[in-house]
Amino acid sequence: MSPISDPRTSVNEVVLPTQVVAIFADVIKEKGFTDLEVLAGTGLLPQDLRQQNTFIRYDQVLRIVENALALYPEPGLGLVVGQREKVSTWGLLGFAIMSSATLKSALEVTHDYYQSGPALYDMEFHFTPDHCVMQAYTPHPIGSLLPTVIEELFACVYAVFPVLIGKPFKARKIEVAFDKPAYSLQYDRLFRCPIHFNSPSNRMIFDAQYLDCPLVTADSISAQLSRTLCVESLQRQGQVTDLCYSIRRILGRTPGRFPSMDLVAEELKMSTRSLRRYLTEHNTSFQNLADDVRAHLAIDYLSNSNISLDEVAERVGFSEYSNFRKAFKHWTGHPPSHYRN
Incomplete structure (x- = not known):
């Protein structure tokens, strides 16, 4: 999965x-x-x-x-x-x-x-x-x-x-x-x-x-x-931002320079321990959220630009394309080339 x-x-x-x-x-x-x-x-x-x-x-x-x-x-x-x-x-x-x-x-x-x-x-x-x-x-x-x-x-x-x-x-x-x-x-x-x-x-x-x-x-x-x-209005929409959504926003702000869990916790004005406990209680983890953000960013880069696969890898935090390809296939079930127009 x-x-x-x-x-x-x-x-x-x-x-x-x-x-x-x-x-x-x-x-x-x-x-x-x-x-x-x-x-x-x-x-x-x-x-x-x-x-x-x-x-x-x-x-x-x-x-x-x-x-x-x-x-x-x-x-x-x-x-x-x-x-x-x-x-x-x-x-x-x-x-x-x-x-x-x-x-x-x-x-x-x-x-x-x-x-x-x-x-x-x-x-x-x-x-x-x-x-x-x-x-x-x-x-x-x-x-x-x-x-x-x-x-x-x-x-x-x-x-x-x-x-x-x-x-x-x-x-x-x-x-x-x-x-x-x-x-x-x-x-x-x-x-x-x-x-x-x-x-x-x-x-x-x-x-x-x-x-x-x-x-x-x-x-x-x-x-x-x-x-x-x-x-x-936000309350009517059911979109008062929860913590997981806030974490995704923070992670997605700076492609290629993803902040650590400690830095995210600091921005959210909570301890790393409290953040980890919250995520565990919601059946996820900081790594899962980070991978989710990186996968979505990679899909958009692959679908809308002609930058090289190596550069896509770099923009989502990988120094080696081979490691990115392996991770991307784990995230999505497909190689990066699947999303390239």
Whole structure:
């Protein structure tokens, strides 16, 4: 029995609001298709996409994106969808973002409550005196959908940030963990900054000067109320983050430099002994979670980039490809070449 968790099980346990997938459906309808075609294979009805407080499963969202890509006759669907988004697209989370005092506080709110929004990815923000790093990573392998999902996020940033801060925004550079697409000129026209393909992570780096920009929609009373509503939304979704999920997030933040159990315990503000006991009580171990994260990262690298197998091995913590191949086959039941397009 391989230690990697079944992605279908974990994906089916996650539910998301429908705002972003509704935009995918709207873009496809403009090309002459119907909601039913976009929703094929999901078990959903058109009204399910546009009812207030409706949640759908992560795997249903992925199927909608997959259907949309198959129907859309032009490249760059994620870029199109992202540019259509507004702060209000993010529902309660958007309300919390809008009412924040500064862009930095809005990003901190996003980090704390992004699961109450319609995101297909986890997000981390790293602040320095010089710049901010926004890193996105998917909690489950999504294969060939990764470019579209990351495009949607980064295009959304370019659509929303100028509205929030009341002035133009441009990133310093963007890094993505997939091949350069044939339509990369669309990236150049939209982002207007260096873009590094086949990178270890999906990151947008921008100047720290933006962080202190006051938001034109700031409202301190609404800010507190919206945060309370985000917490309530998370509780309705059943997604108040448990410890195992937090560990996976920490491990997935820095591909190739996976922290030790001691360091993870320290970040979680608990002793290593308490962490080990918790994991034992939940029928898992730190090693199993680490292997799960490394397997999922490797699958995404293999599916979406043309980097060498040796480099894939290095990015998931192996100095020798032979050891990686052996471990990967143990995790998934297949050799790495099975996932290479």
